[in-house]
Amino acid sequence: MIVAEQKPLAEIMELLGDARKVLVVGCGTCVTVCFAGGEKEVGILASALRMMSKLEGHPMEVDEATVQRQCEWEYIDPLEERLGEYDVVLSLACGIGVQAMNERFPDTLTLPGLNTTFLGLPEEQGVWEERCQACGDCILGLTAGICPIARCSKQLLNGPCGGSQNGVCEVDPDIPCAWQLIWERAVKLGRVDQLLEIQPPKDWSKSRDGGPRKIVREDLRLVEAE
Amino acid sequence: MAEERANGYKSGSNLEKILRAGHFAVTAELGPPQGADPEDILRKARILKGVADAVNITDNQTAIVRMSSIASGVLAMSEGLEPVVQMTCRDRNRLAIQADLLGAYALGMRNLLCLTGDHQSFGNHPTAKNVHDLDSVQLIRMVKDMRDEGCFQCGDAIKGVVPRFFIGAAANPFGDPFEFRPYRLAKKVAAGADFIQTQLIYDIPRFREFMKRVVDMGLHEKVYILAGVGPLKSSGAARYMRDKVPGMIVRDEYVERMVAAIKGIPKEDKKARREAWRKTGIQICIEQIQEIREIEGVAGIHIMAIEWEEAVRPIVEGAGLLPRPTVE
């Protein structure tokens, strides 16, 4: 899932500037699961904004809404009729939700209330960690199912750097070394041979480097492509 | 160039010739300044001249910005020192690396050490974006293909003069997973490494175990392995390396010897303590070289005494490795 965390309240206040009427819009999917922008967080943030703005002497009117998925037109379209009333929208969705709102409703500015942080999973209650950087050319089949793109601090493809020691990454003793994990699992699975082959330079053109990536599935499209 | 090919050398560098002739090689290290004064390089080059067969010029070592390795190498060469240019994957993508290698070769550089690079969070620009377009194994292969296939990483032919480097790589026998380390070295050899310089050794038994595996795999016959050593500066420095530097192992015996070195010298007498430390540090290093030399598969020594270049001569001399041989 997409993992995000809320921006500091002071930053949000500054983003809102002199807006007097604000709609806070949450999302019922990833950011609900990671407790950053679901209905509950929307409620808490909305009251914090009301209080803060009152304390600062220019009270803000803050309304709340949460849609099931802020990244799909059909879920956000129903918001349209309400938007005219607000100076701005504050979205508690990931960056995709924020952009979906801005794209769908060009006359209303939607501001981000979260920092979208990574694609990951909850390792335990209250702890999330990154697992994938959506590199566009998945190599998990070559690395014992553990991603060195997201989990090695240097995105190495041919084994550990010189700084790996006692299972942790040279960057931070709290980060497990991805290559230690890959090695151990490959040994366990009897797939060490795979790690001894030289992996050629990665094709980063499938990654973040060429403008927005796009997938078109003709089999699923409703309109015929020209 | 044709001449070098004819006599079978890959690059024709002094380091390559020394190793090919079967001499026990000596390399050292020169750290470029955090400023633009050429004299900083020239002064260090004069100190190191004649005591090492080639000298590594670090590339933004520990992710701190310094004069570039190639530019410093050109300066060092003007003092008669043969440089080993260092190139990390942290700061440059494949375009920048290849462009710099063409330039380095045009400027007379012949040895190249291919490195991953320390993480930027250690240095003075921790908010920088790292590159890691290639890793060190891929970098080695690219440099080899430039030399032996005459082509760029993309496959296009290099036009005219082809850069022919003597290709070096690093190995860390003290990193984990230990079992993987000899294989990682094998990958670097398969990718095209001609010589290896190891991480600083302060645990000879573990290095011996590593070399045993390397020799069992026959790697020492395919690549020249230079063992990394360096003089300890003080007991504090020894402790720091033991406890704080990722990827290093320092046996307690070395820390204890450094502590014992200043026994009886009053704390206030900083100068005497420093002298005592340095003497012991150099002595330990000499003893290590003598011990390491006996290990099968070791083709030379790489002495890392950054910001203490003066120590290299007494070490090389003490180890009985002077004068350095010349090979025509």
Ligand code: SF4
């Ligand atoms: S290899 Fe790429 S796609 Fe696969 S998990 Fe890693 S970043 Fe994601």
Ligand code: SF4
């Ligand atoms: S220590 Fe491990 S995870 Fe960290 S950069 Fe090196 S190989 Fe990658």
